[in-house]
Amino acid sequence: MITKVVAWIARAVLVLLAVGLSIGCAVAAPKTLRITFQVAESGFDPVKVSDYYSGIVIEAIFDPLLTYDYLARPPKLVPNVTEALPTISSDGKTYTLKIRPGIYFADDPAFKGKQRELTAGDYAYSVRRFLDPKNRSPYAFLFEGKIVGLDELAARAKKTDRFDYDAQIPGLETPDRYTLRIRLNKTDFNFSHVLAFSLAGAVAREAVETYGEDTNSHPVGTGPYLLKNYTRSSKMILEANPTYRGKIWDFVPGDDASDRDIAARMQGKKLPQIQRVEISVMDETQSRWLAFQGGQTDMEYQLSEVAPIFLTSDGKLKPEFARRGIKLDRSVDPEITYTYFNMHEKLGDEPNPVAGFSKEKIALRRAIAMAYKVDDQIRIIRKGQAVRAQFPVPPGVAGHDPQYRSSIPYSPQLANALLDKFGYKKGPDGFRTLPDGKPLVIRYSSTPTERDRQFDELMKRSLDSIGIRLQVHKDRFPELIKLENQCRLMMRGAAWIADYPDGDNFMQLLYGPNSRQSNNACYQSPEFDRRYEKARLLPDGPERNKLYREMTRLMEVHTVWIMGDSRYRNVLLQPHVIGFKKHPVFHTEWLYMDLDAPAGK
């Protein structure tokens, strides 16, 4: 009897101990957010990358001058490291910003044990880096041709092979330690958006010089997180930056009930609440879905291929998932997808059959555009989780025109008649030749993934319906981008998501001087460029919108792009994730979110 009681007591003590221990651990364990990337990152040096996934990490590590209000829609600019929004001169050419003293970079061996304060000079240096020819920045267009004296500096660097970072230029001045004055060549009232873009965050010159070629894996910034552990293309672990200045969650909710709920749970919290972020790269949708289902990840959005499992046909979360407490945040991404035709006359040494502004070339591109069934792309490949893009500026971005309709219909019948008319005759094998009798083969480039094979098939079906031969060119994504930047791909499906919520960010994709950077169609039309340059000087409004409509029509009559869709972002959240609301510009919301209970159990 006594032994029994002793055994019972011993067991009870053990259980109590175990519970106590687990509580102890729970308190000690940092709040960890676990997420996945669908595509591997390429690096974390803001001037060297252009992909979305690298941008997510960069945004968490570096601080741009300005940022956006978390809840306000449409997005509202607010100061980030500055005392206030920039003072803009009345001609829209001079921007003056006052940086708050007492902001420090994360500790790093590059600073040799000293605390390193953020100054105006860091921003002037970071902007200069974009134009350094050695960096070959894919985002140089953000500053190219805009800042007084900067382009001359870049031109000189091309000759002397050395970029002079210490040269004084009138466009980037620092009258004192904390004041930055930017002078622009032309009037631009939207330049603040560029200053709020995550890639325009401040880097420290010492860190860049210490790490030399390897800046891509040694990001050092002033932002809320730092890169703790990095296994290339596989795993990234971020931890809260202990020297971060801190921020208090203080945003005014809109009328939305879920907004108010978020505010009620987050108001007054010190940020960041999430202490650790673990990112795994997972290519396959199936794996990501199973990981989320099994509770191994806290949020997931790249699931359109399996969307019918958890979404009803009208876009609501199915009840069995809602019952488990899983939450859905659904919004249309501020992005467009499009298939471009390369407008450059030559592809390397070969002639490019789809380029040119003659009627017969336009007819060829138009016919292909009319044969491409965007509806099937949305219905079958996206499983209905996208809306059709009619206008190059997507919803939620200033300059979007919801009334605009594309002038190019889906009609293989019309396309065939058009090709017949311009002398693209069908040979005995059923495929058309060029009007001069030479063979016609359309080369379409994509990556060797199952996701892209569906697009290959759709393109194949489309071209089959008008008797044009298709050749699919396969390569890895970085290789395709390299060729694309040399204007050497004939056709590719591309996507662009807003860097900042202004139509300029989308219209610049077709601006002639941006070819070999963001203008992947290498489209050079004086009529378009003239309007673009005019629109750039205007603030958002009816006058600029009219120019945008004209530019879009021009793109259509020249048929440079086949407009695709804007995808829904269906973010699934585990029950313990709170405070999340997809922001249309931010790459990541980690800073403003919280976890109810520590994850990782």
Add this chain to the structure above:
Amino acid sequence: MVLPAAVRAESPGLWTLAWRRFRRDRVGMISLVVVLLFVALTLASAVGLIASDWAKEVGVSYAPPSFVGPANVSVPDERSPARDTSTGAALDDTDIVDPLREELIEIRKALAGGSSVESRAATLPFGGDKWGRDVLLKVVKGTETSLLVGLAAALLATVLGTVFGAQAGYFGGRIDDFFNWLYSVFTSIPYLLLILAIAAVLNQKGTSTVVLILGLTGWTGIFRLVRGEYLKHRVREYVQAADAIGATDTRRMFIHILPNVSHVVLVQLSLHVVLFIKSEVILSFLGFGVGVDTVSWGSMLNEAQNELLIGNWWQLAAATLAMAVLVTAFSLFTDALRDALDPRLK
């Protein structure tokens, strides 16, 4: 001396004896019939007798098999609100003129009235894929690709392995060292890694590429066996006799010795067909395989990954079933063949 009639009759040759032994093997005979059926199917589809219109979209997207019945729509259908085909002049306040304006007006006038409405089946005999193509026809077409790739690649590998093996085993010395070195290089790399590496280097899609990849990497096993046989045979008396009457090296290698080792080669050939069918599936599954205008079991399985998650199992089932049946039948057939050709193994 007069011999009894029965003995005087010609004694049966190697192949006749083998065929007699093979016919006694019931499992072998059944698998032979199955394999022949698959070959007949392949031939029929290759010349276009069947499944020539496999790419035609006859059903709705993911049409379920007829024995299951029409689906309650999980994928938005043609009438869903996502479908917005409205195009035209809404809010066209621009003065941009279409250079093709005149031509399009003319064509539109000529085409006026003639619009066709396609009708699609709600179910298909064994279901449809995402574009509404018949899975059954896809399997037939996939069988053609897979079997042709398997046979062609195995033939290539066997020819390479036999020629290399014959040289190495017959001549010995430096030539043998060279081929052994080549063999070691190829076998020191894990097989799948090797074919993926070659696929990445060739970087070209298509059936012939897959055949080349598999053929160029797969000859090593055959080489090893054939070399051993030649080492054994080159010192035999009949070869020495051939040498005595002045037969050249090539003649001795391929006219005298080869027929005596051909059973080994034949068994290896059929073993490799099975291996390469599987390898093709793996390659296509990983996205290195056949191009977009071809269908193979591997590409079907690749497509089926995400389909299975949303409950559309038929494409996976069809491709798996066809592959399982052929591979099993071919393997059993090969076993029986080996037993028949090499009775000492029994």
